[in-house]
Amino acid sequence: MAIQSRLTSLLEEQMDDAQRRVLSNILSGPRGNLDGPFLAWIHSPELADRAQRLGAFCRYDTRLELRLTELAILFTASWWQSQAEWQIHEPIAREAGISEVVIEALRTGREPAFDRDDERLIHRLGKTLYTTKRIDDALYSEAIETFGEPAVVELVGVFGYYALVAMTLNVFEVRRDAQAPLPFAEP
Template sequence: MSQRLPQFQTATATDEQKAVLNDILSGPRGNLNGPFLGWIFSPELAQHAQRLGAFCRYQTGLPLRLSELAILVTAARWSAQAEWYIHYPIALQAGLPADIAEAIRVGAEPTFADNDDQLIYRFATELYETKRVSDATYRQAVDRFGHTVVINLVGLLGYYALVAMTLNVFDMRAEGQSSLPFAD
């Protein structure tokens, strides 16, 4: 999975590590695919991060299609191989058009038919490119989704940037991943 981290062995796991693994496996994810076997070497970080991740993935108030769109924008910005590999099929299943996902992957400007998709893309892209969101984009997002969901969107983008950094630093791949969506 990663040549930069030691192989994790459940037989020698600490009680804290076992508790994190149990929480992840019994939670909405049900698997350890992603950064979790990297974070497990710091069980306190792993526990906090996996709980934040469960919220950011499942409870932001955004429809799944829009959450997954934001995750794909993040994965592409960071060239996070495993993040894209894991979330691309989820995004398509949630209704994101494949041509939009492909444009994001290759760094092209997508053509959107859905205004919400365009707004989420613009919000995430402005934040990643300028480290800010324009007043116009912010106002449009708040008018459409409300303050709480916009706050949650920022949290989602930040969390998945953390995931991408973890995956990239430790050169982690997803379970079953044999192809790379980005040049390595």
């Protein structure tokens, strides 16, 4: 799938050794492609290397079910109206078990009607964190009781990492599929 962005194209033969090393690590890892923010981050191989390792953990190795991780990612994509982040993760979230009703509500900025309490809690945590920049004691206690302390620490990492991804994709106008309609209206 063709990726578009406002970045200067970087062909492998133009890359320096550090960029080639990071490219090799990304391509041989669980992603297998230079999709999304990696198009930008490869311009800074140190950032790309560190961010891709954090991203691999946040996406594949947290204590949360994939369904809940993908919900946190979609919430972040909708919050930041990150076109490519949504385009990449919406089908993954659907396959992981996030309902069509929840996906469409997130895309359109409406409050989702959740059937599952754990999904409702992920949404509340994300919305509260992004809106107030804090989590109050009651919500914190509920999250710890539901997911456990290590998983809540990892969830905050997922929200933070994917906010970085969204900002990167938005600044560099990364688009995954130029033929498909954008999920969000451009400001």
